[in-house]
Amino acid sequence: MSAQGGAPPFDSVGTQDGATGALATPTAASASIDSELSARRAAAARRRRLVIYALRVAFTILWLGSWELSTRLNWVDPFFVGQPSGVVQRLWTWITEGTALGPLWLQAAVTMQEAVVGFLIGAALGVVFGILLGRIEVLAEVLSPFIKGANAIPRVVLGSLFAVMFGLSLWGKAATAVVLVFFVVFFNAFQGVREVDRNLIANARILGADNRRLTTEIIIPSAMTWILASLHISFGLAIVGAVVGELFGATAGLGQLIYNAGHTFDVNGVFAGMFVLAVLALIAEGLISALENRLIKWRPSRVSGEIPI
Amino acid sequence: MAGAGIELRKVTKRFATPKGGIYTAIRDLSMEVAPGEFCAVVGPTGCGKSTTLALVSGLERASAGEVLVSGQPVSGIPDGIGYVFQGDAVFPWKTVLGNVAAGPRYGGASTGDANKQAQQWIARVGLSGFEDRYPHQLSGGMRKRVGLAQSLINNPRILLMDEPFSALDVQTRTLMENELLALWAATSASVVFVTHDLEEAIALADRVVVMTAGPGTVKGTFAVDLPRPRNVAEIRFQPRFAQIYEAIWSQLRDEVLVSYERQKHAAAV
Ligand SMILES: Nc1ncnc2c1ncn2[C@@H]1O[C@H](COP(=O)(O)OP(=O)(O)OP(=O)(O)O)[C@@H](O)[C@H]1O
Ligand SMILES: [Mg+2]
Numbered sequence: 001m002s003a004q005g006g007a008p009p010f011d012s013v014g015t016q017d018g019a020t021g022a023l024a025t026p027t028a029a030s031a032s033i034d035s036e037l038s039a040r041r042a043a044a045a046r047r048r049r050l051v052i053y054a055l056r057v058a059f060t061i062l063w064l065g066s067w068e069l070s071t072r073l074n075w076v077d078p079f080f081v082g083q084p085s086g087v088v089q090r091l092w093t094w095i096t097e098g099t100a101l102g103p104l105w106l107q108a109a110v111t112m113q114e115a116v117v118g119f120l121i122g123a124a125l126g127v128v129f130g131i132l133l134g135r136i137e138v139l140a141e142v143l144s145p146f147i148k149g150a151n152a153i154p155r156v157v158l159g160s161l162f163a164v165m166f167g168l169s170l171w172g173k174a175a176t177a178v179v180l181v182f183f184v185v186f187f188n189a190f191q192g193v194r195e196v197d198r199n200l201i202a203n204a205r206i207l208g209a210d211n212r213r214l215t216t217e218i219i220i221p222s223a224m225t226w227i228l229a230s231l232h233i234s235f236g237l238a239i240v241g242a243v244v245g246e247l248f249g250a251t252a253g254l255g256q257l258i259y260n261a262g263h264t265f266d267v268n269g270v271f272a273g274m275f276v277l278a279v280l281a282l283i284a285e286g287l288i289s290a291l292e293n294r295l296i297k298w299r300p301s302r303v304s305g306e307i308p309i
Numbered sequence: 310m311a312g313a314g315i316e317l318r319k320v321t322k323r324f325a326t327p328k329g330g331i332y333t334a335i336r337d338l339s340m341e342v343a344p345g346e347f348c349a350v351v352g353p354t355g356c357g358k359s360t361t362l363a364l365v366s367g368l369e370r371a372s373a374g375e376v377l378v379s380g381q382p383v384s385g386i387p388d389g390i391g392y393v394f395q396g397d398a399v400f401p402w403k404t405v406l407g408n409v410a411a412g413p414r415y416g417g418a419s420t421g422d423a424n425k426q427a428q429q430w431i432a433r434v435g436l437s438g439f440e441d442r443y444p445h446q447l448s449g450g451m452r453k454r455v456g457l458a459q460s461l462i463n464n465p466r467i468l469l470m471d472e473p474f475s476a477l478d479v480q481t482r483t484l485m486e487n488e489l490l491a492l493w494a495a496t497s498a499s500v501v502f503v504t505h506d507l508e509e510a511i512a513l514a515d516r517v518v519v520m521t522a523g524p525g526t527v528k529g530t531f532a533v534d535l536p537r538p539r540n541v542a543e544i545r546f547q548p549r550f551a552q553i554y555e556a557i558w559s560q561l562r563d564e565v566l567v568s569y570e571r572q573k574h575a576a577a578v
Contacts, residue, residue, distance in 0.1 A: 203392070203399075203459075205368070205386055207412040208463070210415070213415055218400065224402075
């Protein structure tokens with residue numbers, strides 16, 4: 001979850017200036033104070049992490065415990081709201097004996113494949129069109145009412161259209177994911193291109209950058225912050241697209257599994273399916289965060305104490 | 310490379326203001342910089358110094374009048390221009406090495422050659438050992454020096470500098486000023502050097518141009534007949550330096566006062 005959790009809250013950067021640094025040689029005494037300070041800081045950070053994890057566990061126990069208890073005592077009907085122990089049981093049967101549609105991992109793999117394919121295509125299209133329209137003003141002006149209009153309609157209904165077009169294949173679900181992902185990434189990429197610092201563009205032009213270089217070395221790196229931020233939201237949307245696509249017709253997948261569970265009044269099955277989806281989404285989120293940290297390592301590290309969400 | 314001349318003939322630059330009005334930043338400004346000359350420009354804040362540089366660089370177009378570089382009207386960015394911007398303009402996603410090597414690479418050099426050249430320039434501005442740092446890991450003055458190396462590495466015929474040393478501490482500043490003079494003597498580029506610091510202007514330049522409070526135009530031009538090569542740290546103590554300073558300051562002071570009164574008035578309304 002916290003990709004940079006181990007990093008010390010302060011960098012020891014910029015303490016020595018190249019031209020004047022030779023004047024200020026740190027003494028041995030100040031070095032030992034430094035190391036003592038950083039050790040104390042690391043210990044404090046460790047303690048804080050431990051407290052956070054303990055609180056998370058406590059929260060989970062409180063949440064699931066009160067749910068379980070209130071259904072056990074029949075304050076609420078487990079038939080309608082499910083029951084944590086029932087959910088765990090259902091998950092266990094799915095894992096050990098498989099689901100009605102086949103092995104659980106296969107359902108997860110089917111849905112993830114649809115989501116990932118849709119995500120990659122949607123994100124790629126979004127980035128390309130965002131940069132193109134951001135760079136070419138006429139294009140943006142001509143196309144803007146169409147794009148805004150397309151963005152305003154509830155696009156998940158297109159899932160039914162894609163089900164007709166692509167049948168039960170992967171492509172109907174992936175296409176639903178594409179239309180959801182595309183717009184988020186597109187708007188961010190477009191905005192990112194528009195927000196590029198004028199000073200930097202001027203500087204690059206003076207230094208002799210041609211249009212291609214300007215795009216690849218200034219515009220895209222600068223817009224990358226925006227684009228990567230949009231990828232976090234849009235992977236969640238890709239999963240939504242895949243699941244919704246499966247509701248419109250599928251033979252396998254977590255969406256189909258949840259749909260079937262709902263139809264047979266198996267509330268625990270619905271929750272179990274949602275739990276698997278949530279785990280997969282969290283893993284994907286972690287991967288995207290890792291990618292983000294790799295791609296924009298030039299950014300100042302986050303302010304210490306900020307919540308690593 | 311030999312320097313190239315710059316000429317501005319009755320140049321006016323107007324900007325559209327956000328409220329839909331028109332603001333005249335400079336009006337009927339005429340000045341000339343001879344090939345190889347070091348020309349300093351001083352004037353009160355907001356008088357159009359940066360705007361003048363932008364016009365020479367081809368980043369902005371004149372609303373009226375003519376801007377000539379090497380006798381040719383400026384349309385687009387002229388060849389051999391170097392520009393040290395007033396604001397931060399280093400690329401935050403490139404390391405110090407990547408930033409300094411950008412110019413040669415854009416000019417067609419291989420990455421290896423560009424990096425080798427960049428190493429030398431990084432050493433010259435006193436940043437050896439910081440090649441792999443990103444700009445956010447540097448101090449403001451260090452970033453400024455990266456910007457300096459970034460422009461100078463292209464060996465410009467015309468060097469436009471917009472308060473390049475204002476973020477530096479006094480010692481580093483003196484070092485860099487002397488370094489700049491040595492470089493300029495070796496390349497004989499034409500330099501337009503904008504500064505708020507009249508002492509700096511006189512210490513460096515062949516000629517000091519004083520601009521009026523905005524809309525800017527040339528109030529006066531002063532030749533600086535101090536001998537070269539100069540040592541910036543010492544030249545301030547020459548009697549001739551004080552005389553020149555007196556002469557220029559008497560004109561500059563009036564404009565600074567006008568500008569100050571105006572701002573006070575604007576703030577009061
Ligand atoms: N793009 C722009 N749009 C509108 N007004 C502008 C623009 N650029 C500059 N101006 C105005 O033109 C005037 C001159 O600006 P300029 O940046 O050239 O001043 P300057 O002499 O460099 O000032 P300083 O010494 O503070 O840097 C200012 O009043 C400024 O508000
Ligand atoms: Mg300025």
